Amino acid sequence: MQTFLTSAAITQWAEAHRAAGRTVGLVPTMGFLHAGHVSLMTRLRAEVDALAVSIFVNPLQFAPGEDLAVYPRDPEGDAAKCAAAGVDALFVPEDFYPEDFSTSVGVSGLTAGLCGASRPTHFGGVTTVVARLFGVTRCDVACFGEKDFQQLMVIRRMVRDLALPVRIVPGPLVRDADGVALSSRNKYLSAAERERARSLHQALFAIRDAVSSGERSVARLLELGRGHIDCDRLDYLELVDSETLRPAERVDRPARALGAAFYGKTRLIDNVGVGPELSWT
Amino acid sequence: MQTFLTSAAITQWAEAHRAAGRTVGLVPTMGFLHAGHVSLMTRLRAEVDALAVSIFVNPLQFAPGEDLAVYPRDPEGDAAKCAAAGVDALFVPEDFYPEDFSTSVGVSGLTAGLCGASRPTHFGGVTTVVARLFGVTRCDVACFGEKDFQQLMVIRRMVRDLALPVRIVPGPLVRDADGVALSSRNKYLSAAERERARSLHQALFAIRDAVSSGERSVARLLELGRGHIDCDRLDYLELVDSETLRPAERVDRPARALGAAFYGKTRLIDNVGVGPELSWT
Numbered sequence: 064m065q066t067f068l069t070s071a072a073i074t075q076w077a078e079a080h081r082a083a084g085r086t087v088g089l090v091p092t093m094g095f096l097h098a099g100h101v102s103l104m105t106r107l108r109a110e111v112d113a114l115a116v117s118i119f120v121n122p123l124q125f126a127p128g129e130d131l132a133v134y135p136r137d138p139e140g141d142a143a144k145c146a147a148a149g150v151d152a153l154f155v156p157e158d159f160y161p162e163d164f165s166t167s168v169g170v171s172g173l174t175a176g177l178c179g180a181s182r183p184t185h186f187g188g189v190t191t192v193v194a195r196l197f198g199v200t201r202c203d204v205a206c207f208g209e210k211d212f213q214q215l216m217v218i219r220r221m222v223r224d225l226a227l228p229v230r231i232v233p234g235p236l237v238r239d240a241d242g243v244a245l246s247s248r249n250k251y252l253s254a255a256e257r258e259r260a261r262s263l264h265q266a267l268f269a270i271r272d273a274v275s276s277g278e279r280s281v282a283r284l285l286e287l288g289r290g291h292i293d294c295d296r297l298d299y300l301e302l303v304d305s306e307t308l309r310p311a312e313r314v315d316r317p318a319r320a321l322g323a324a325f326y327g328k329t330r331l332i333d334n335v336g337v338g339p340e341l342s343w344t
Numbered sequence: 345m346q347t348f349l350t351s352a353a354i355t356q357w358a359e360a361h362r363a364a365g366r367t368v369g370l371v372p373t374m375g376f377l378h379a380g381h382v383s384l385m386t387r388l389r390a391e392v393d394a395l396a397v398s399i400f401v402n403p404l405q406f407a408p409g410e411d412l413a414v415y416p417r418d419p420e421g422d423a424a425k426c427a428a429a430g431v432d433a434l435f436v437p438e439d440f441y442p443e444d445f446s447t448s449v450g451v452s453g454l455t456a457g458l459c460g461a462s463r464p465t466h467f468g469g470v471t472t473v474v475a476r477l478f479g480v481t482r483c484d485v486a487c488f489g490e491k492d493f494q495q496l497m498v499i500r501r502m503v504r505d506l507a508l509p510v511r512i513v514p515g516p517l518v519r520d521a522d523g524v525a526l527s528s529r530n531k532y533l534s535a536a537e538r539e540r541a542r543s544l545h546q547a548l549f550a551i552r553d554a555v556s557s558g559e560r561s562v563a564r565l566l567e568l569g570r571g572h573i574d575c576d577r578l579d580y581l582e583l584v585d586s587e588t589l590r591p592a593e594r595v596d597r598p599a600r601a602l603g604a605a606f607y608g609k610t611r612l613i614d615n616v617g618v619g620p621e622l623s624w625t
Contacts, residue, residue: 070507074507160505161504161505163453163501164505165451165452165453165454165501165505166449166450166451166452166471166501166502166505166506167449167450167451167452168447168448168449168450168475168506169447169448169449169450170446170447170448171446171447171448172444172446173446190447194449194506195505195506195507198506198507198508198509199507201509220444220446220447221447223442224441224442224445224446224447224476225447225449225475225476225479226351226355226476226479226480227479228479228482
């Protein structure tokens with residue numbers, strides 16, 4: 064595995080592979096890697112000739128007061144996990160954005176609700192960094208986890224709208240033994256908070272199971288879910304159409320139950336597919 | 345010359361060329377082509393294997409009340425000019441933006457002044473359409489005229505910031521026999537307006553020539569220029585640093601004199617290099 068510290072160096076690596084007819088894959092991350100990230104690498108490893116992982120804690124997607132300064136880091140552990148997953152290129156940029164960086168990429172509509180409602184500048188930072196990561200790594204394929212379901216749909220829309228030459232592959236959410244979705248931010252949780260954090264996926268599973276059992280009222284499903292959640296502050300619990308991310312009115316087409324909740328100061332998100340499966344094209 | 349009406353069709357054309365190792369060039373236009381456009385085609389024809397021209401009057405870059413509805417069109421004349429210039433692919437999209445198009449690309453800073461001040465939504469429309477045109481045509485090189493100098497610098501910045509795999513080539517401004525910069529909008533001018541429109545380039549030339557003769561005061565240069573202009577409304581006359589597009593404080597580094605003025609309802613723009621030449625990298 065080679066490690067690259069500059070955009071120019073990883074671009075050169077990628078262009079050499081492309082010139083030789085080899086495909087390039089990218090798993091973009093913010094580091095502090097866990098089994099969820101590794102599953103994305105494993106997924107792409109089987110699909111591409113040359114696999115890159117980027118580790119960059121992107122300031123643009125954090126608002127003032129969020130956890131940018133304390134976001135957990137583990138450069139040595141990350142490198143070991145990437146090497147073990149068969150990654151060819153580890154991109155850990157020191158100065159990712161060029162001087163006087165002044166371009167932004169945004170997606171409207173899909174970013175209005177859910178995480179976008181409480182973090183209004185977040186997705187603009189995500190689409191901007193991802194657009195530049197796609198450019199810098201010249202990737203043919205990129206893998207994003209369903210853990211960040213709204214992000215996945217936003218990036219898919221950006222790629223379609225700008226006709227970017229990148230195929231977006233979704234990777235399934237990975238849960239810990241207690242059912243909590245893997246997240247770098249789980250590290251912030253106390254033992255007691257971790258115990259209560261289980262209520263988030265339990266609420267989402269309850270909604271999914273009730274739909275399987277025939278419940279069709281979105282209002283009753285959300286009430287059922289809210290009854291399960293034990294948190295310090297609920298940001299949102301919603302049932303949305305999987306394609307439009309607008310509140311679901313019916314559950315006879317692919318829907319997604321999503322929640323965001325605070326345990327202490329830690330904001331966790333989770334989601335689960337409900338009803339018919341979303342077809343990914 | 346082949347003509348393509350859909351994004352999918354031109355992408356397929358471009359990907360076939362790229363797969364065969366051939367380079368693709370793009371000249372993006374809004375049609376009603378004149379010798380300025382043709383000079384960009386001729387320039388790129390010598391540099392690439394496969395040359396595409398797009399003709400699309402992009403609604404996103406017109407504000408309400410501007411001339412979108414009456415923008416001049418000449419599809420048959422345009423096709424003849426492209427064929428004569430050796431264009432391989434003419435892209436005249438019928439539905440350029442996909443349904444629920446929701447992505448925007450913007451550049452801050454460089455777009456704040458000059459045309460951006462009086463047309464605050466213009467450059468966002470330009471960068472968005474150009475980003476999608478680059479994606480759809482998979483171009484390796486694209487040529488933009490110096491007539492739209494601010495646009496050229498904005499697109500160059502977007503390409504650098506997003507690390508797009510496209511080289512931007514500038515094409516010199518082309519003037520008519522009377523010195524007026526070629527523009528599709530010149531068609532709107534009455535004979536009397538056309539006569540007065542010569543004052544715009546005359547003002548810019550006067551500034552350039554005064555610098556050559558040793559004048560170094562930006563205030564005196566602009567006063568000199570304003571003295572030449574005979575128009576119905578002056579939008580701006582400025583002398584800016586060629587790289588930053590901020591008001592020039594000195595003329596010992598590459599600067600640009602730019603003007604925008606109304607003749608009747610027609611808004612014309614023009615510009616000229618002043619002082620040392622801008623190095624293009």
